[in-house]
Amino acid sequence: MSTPSPAPSRGLGRLWGKKNRDRHVEAAPEVSYNDDQKPEPEHLSVTSNDPETKDSSVRKRREAPPLVRDLAPEERARLENALVKKIDLRLLPMLIIMYLMNYLDRNNIAAARLAGLEDELELTGTQYLTAVSILFVGYILMQVPSNLFLNKIGKPAIYLSSCMVVWGVISAATAAANSFGGLIAIRFFLGFVEAAYFPGCLFFLSSWYTRKELGFRTAILYSGSLLSGAFSGLITAGITGGLDRARGLRAWRWLFIIEGAVTIAIAFVAVLVLPDFPRTTTWLTENERQLAVWRLDEDIGEDDWLGSEQQTFFHGMKLAFSDIKMWVLMVLLFCFVASGTVTNLFPTVVQTLGYSNIISLLLTVPPYVLGVITTFCNSWHADRTGERYFHITLPLYFAVIAFIIAAATTKTAPRYLSMMLMIPGVYTGYVVALAWISNTLPRPPAKRAAALAAINAVSNSSSIYASYMYPESAGPRYIVAMSVNCVTAFIAICAATVLRFILLHLNKKLDRGEVVEGAVAVGEAIPGEAAKKGFRFVL
Numbered sequence: 001m002s003t004p005s006p007a008p009s010r011g012l013g014r015l016w017g018k019k020n021r022d023r024h025v026e027a028a029p030e031v032s033y034n035d036d037q038k039p040e041p042e043h044l045s046v047t048s049n050d051p052e053t054k055d056s057s058v059r060k061r062r063e064a065p066p067l068v069r070d071l072a073p074e075e076r077a078r079l080e081n082a083l084v085k086k087i088d089l090r091l092l093p094m095l096i097i098m099y100l101m102n103y104l105d106r107n108n109i110a111a112a113r114l115a116g117l118e119d120e121l122e123l124t125g126t127q128y129l130t131a132v133s134i135l136f137v138g139y140i141l142m143q144v145p146s147n148l149f150l151n152k153i154g155k156p157a158i159y160l161s162s163c164m165v166v167w168g169v170i171s172a173a174t175a176a177a178n179s180f181g182g183l184i185a186i187r188f189f190l191g192f193v194e195a196a197y198f199p200g201c202l203f204f205l206s207s208w209y210t211r212k213e214l215g216f217r218t219a220i221l222y223s224g225s226l227l228s229g230a231f232s233g234l235i236t237a238g239i240t241g242g243l244d245r246a247r248g249l250r251a252w253r254w255l256f257i258i259e260g261a262v263t264i265a266i267a268f269v270a271v272l273v274l275p276d277f278p279r280t281t282t283w284l285t286e287n288e289r290q291l292a293v294w295r296l297d298e299d300i301g302e303d304d305w306l307g308s309e310q311q312t313f314f315h316g317m318k319l320a321f322s323d324i325k326m327w328v329l330m331v332l333l334f335c336f337v338a339s340g341t342v343t344n345l346f347p348t349v350v351q352t353l354g355y356s357n358i359i360s361l362l363l364t365v366p367p368y369v370l371g372v373i374t375t376f377c378n379s380w381h382a383d384r385t386g387e388r389y390f391h392i393t394l395p396l397y398f399a400v401i402a403f404i405i406a407a408a409t410t411k412t413a414p415r416y417l418s419m420m421l422m423i424p425g426v427y428t429g430y431v432v433a434l435a436w437i438s439n440t441l442p443r444p445p446a447k448r449a450a451a452l453a454a455i456n457a458v459s460n461s462s463s464i465y466a467s468y469m470y471p472e473s474a475g476p477r478y479i480v481a482m483s484v485n486c487v488t489a490f491i492a493i494c495a496a497t498v499l500r501f502i503l504l505h506l507n508k509k510l511d512r513g514e515v516v517e518g519a520v521a522v523g524e525a526i527p528g529e530a531a532k533k534g535f536r537f538v539l
Helices: 073-114 127-153 156-176 180-194 197-206 211-242 251-273 286-300 313-321 324-351 357-363 365-385 389-408 412-440 445-460 462-469 479-511 529-533
Strands: 044-048 058-062
Touching: 073 127, 073 156, 073 180, 073 197, 073 211, 073 251, 073 286, 073 324, 073 357, 127 156, 127 180, 127 197, 127 313, 127 445, 127 462, 156 180, 156 197, 156 251, 197 211, 197 412, 197 445, 211 251, 211 324, 211 357, 211 365, 211 412, 313 445, 324 357, 324 389, 324 412, 324 445, 324 462, 324 479, 357 365, 365 389, 365 412, 389 412, 389 479, 412 445, 412 479, 445 462, 462 479
Parallel strands: none
Antiparallel strands: 044 058
């Protein structure tokens, strides 16, 4: 899609010419204009780096648009607070509901096992575990292309909602599976389509919120997955108790039919509610739109999404893959997700406590509820303090303790205590780590989109093998699985420590006035915090 250039009086001039888009420099946006291009907006000041060279770049420094520049500081703060609340109400409730259904449709196979799926389809050996794992093959393959495509078209409302309709149809079709082969095919394509949502949402949020706001909003989004874990047990318990063999269908088939139908209905509402990017949305006033764009520009020191012509697939991937910080983040998130793969078969783990199927399903609820509470508190405090490392690593120590207890004893009380600690221990820090990606790799948006998708894809690859660590014969202690989870949690702590040292080193270079790729120097940024003190990486 192509976005028309606003009038100069509106303060939204483009920073990039076509020539310089292919020679993007992250530290400070540079741009070349040909003679036939339109004159610059009046709120841009220009200084030439090399006036004698025809192809020399021209460094531009944007000034605040008039509607923002004329505001008193108190009025600006009041309007920005009101704007953030308006964005929260528009984005977050629908994104949470969509992610809740995304996670339910992906992981309800774990609850379906206790509702008769494995028995009716006569799955033997590791066939059920293969059905759980195969989803993540499709899930991994589609994430990077999907996020780059979303960044290119700039229409998240339509794109994410359309994907939701498709995955809802596929999820409901699981009820028609009558063989192992049919189940495998459905699960593969379900993962292929669902891959668009979560990395797309992370990129979507990073296009609306500043770095200091992003951690808590990411936690709010991820609460959808944690709530789905709680609701899945409640829903499955209700369906198993009330609909098993209704109209000749087993409870697990009703589970997929009902949840798939609800997903489709929600998708049709979402396309009407969700906005697009700040620059292209229509539900904000002109003043609100300028403020929404400008406050993001101030936060980093560069402009963000301008239009689809600025976004290139391969350039974004090249920038992301050549940055060592992305690879450290990839190790960190991979180990986080690997530790949390216990949730893929959490009902099976809880069932080893020896209670009935329905009681076991109900016992899966409290750990997820506790996880929501600790996630919110931790993320809120991380945003309030602007700190990331300790908010990521401290919860992981509780996860390590939980996995050790689970593998070391068969007593009911200690084992359920360990289950209560597993989910909060992993996911309390995980959502802060997700926000750390956008904090560490903020611009350009094509790079951020590629990094978010690549990291999420690789991290979820652990779910392909993890299911095989939970055969029923390994219960109740699941020594191999719990040992692996414990080790990966510890490696995640180590990766976070390495990244912290890297960012500290880069910030010290910035303090000395040295050039750092991906950072904007003092005086070269869009006026704001980044211009006053220079860009600094969040620790």
